[in-house]
Amino acid sequence: xxxxxxxxxxxxxxxxxxxxxxxxxxxxxxxxxxxxxxxxxxxxxxxxxxxxxxxxxxxxxxxxxxxxxxxxxxxxxxxxxxxxxxxxxxxxxxxxxxxxxxxxxxxxxxxxxx
Amino acid sequence: xxxxxxxxxxxxxxxxxxxxxxxxxxxxxxxxxxxxxxxxxxxxxxxxxxxxxxxxxxxxxxxxxxxxxxxxxxxxxxxxxxxxxxxxxxxxxxxxxxxxxxxxxxxxxxxxxxx
Numbered sequence: 001x002x003x004x005x006x007x008x009x010x011x012x013x014x015x016x017x018x019x020x021x022x023x024x025x026x027x028x029x030x031x032x033x034x035x036x037x038x039x040x041x042x043x044x045x046x047x048x049x050x051x052x053x054x055x056x057x058x059x060x061x062x063x064x065x066x067x068x069x070x071x072x073x074x075x076x077x078x079x080x081x082x083x084x085x086x087x088x089x090x091x092x093x094x095x096x097x098x099x100x101x102x103x104x105x106x107x108x109x110x111x112x113x114x
Numbered sequence: 115x116x117x118x119x120x121x122x123x124x125x126x127x128x129x130x131x132x133x134x135x136x137x138x139x140x141x142x143x144x145x146x147x148x149x150x151x152x153x154x155x156x157x158x159x160x161x162x163x164x165x166x167x168x169x170x171x172x173x174x175x176x177x178x179x180x181x182x183x184x185x186x187x188x189x190x191x192x193x194x195x196x197x198x199x200x201x202x203x204x205x206x207x208x209x210x211x212x213x214x215x216x217x218x219x220x221x222x223x224x225x226x227x228x229x
Contacts, residue, residue: 004157031215042118042203042219043158050215059216091157098215100148100207105157 002026004106006092012112013082021077021109025094032075033095033103034067038088046090049075050098082113117141118206120220128228133191135223137204140185144206148217149178149189152201161202162189194227201225 005024013019025032034046045059049069060066064082069075079086089108096102119138127133137147145166150158164171164178164187171178177190191198204220 033215035219040221042116042120042221043205043217045216045218048215056216093157100146100205100215100217101160101163103160103217105159107155107157 004092004094004104006090006106006109008109009107010110010112012114014114015084016081018078018080019082019111021079021090021092021111023075023077023092023094023106025073025075025092026104027073029094029096029104030072031095031098032069033093034075034077035091035093036088037091037108038085043091046077079111082111084113087111087113116220117144118204118218118220120202120204120223122223123221124224124226126226126228127194129196130193133189133194133198133225133227135189135191135202135204135225137187137189137220138185139187139206141206141208141218142185143208144218146207146214147178147180147187148205148207149176150203150205150219152203152222158203191225194225196227196229199225199227 007022030051032049035043047067048056064080067077091108093103093105148163149161151161152158162176180187201222203222205217
């Protein structure tokens with residue numbers, strides 16, 4: 001597709017359940033980012049993938065959060081045993097390199113944990 | 115502790131007038147600043163940026179000013195148009211530790227341009 005695609009666009013889950021959020025980056029983009037935006041907050045960096053390098057996971061808020069990127073393309077963000085404070089918009093972005101000017105965001109997944 | 119602050123959650127201006135969105139930062143290691151624009155149900159899109167070695171960058175109706183001594187930047191939109199109505203995020207990049215891909219974002223300012 002032409003842009004970054006995220007699915008689902010909305011996800012409602014019960015506290016304690018696991019969720020998987022998917023991101024399809026722009027074809028050919030080597031860098032992939034996950035950010036989240038909690039209500040009333042700015043975008044918060046979660047994780048960064050660049051090519052075959054080890055990802056920068058320094059933004060993941062707890063060990064309940066994990067992410068992988070298969071084949072240098074599609075990425076999945078997994079949240080285990082969801083908590084209400086995990087409710088947020090989860091945004092994926094890709095870029096052809098590390099320059100933040102070239103960051104293209106998807107429209108996000110709105111996660112609601114009841 | 116918020117390193118990038120946008121103290122005005124919202125701003126309303128008349129079409130044709132100037133919109134000024136402000137952003138303050140605390141980290142002196144930031145070397146590159148960006149503004150992103152976000153419409154509802156869409157992801158943020160890059161608008162304009164400025165390096166810390168400059169004090170002004172202009173692109174059409176959009177100008178970003180940087181005052182390093184005050185750790186302050188502003189985005190000017192002249193003339194404002196109704197289509198500019200969106201949330202504007204200020205973001206900054208640090209230059210230490212090799213993590214020049216990480217951005218720190220402010221909370222955003224909702225701009226409404228009234229016809």
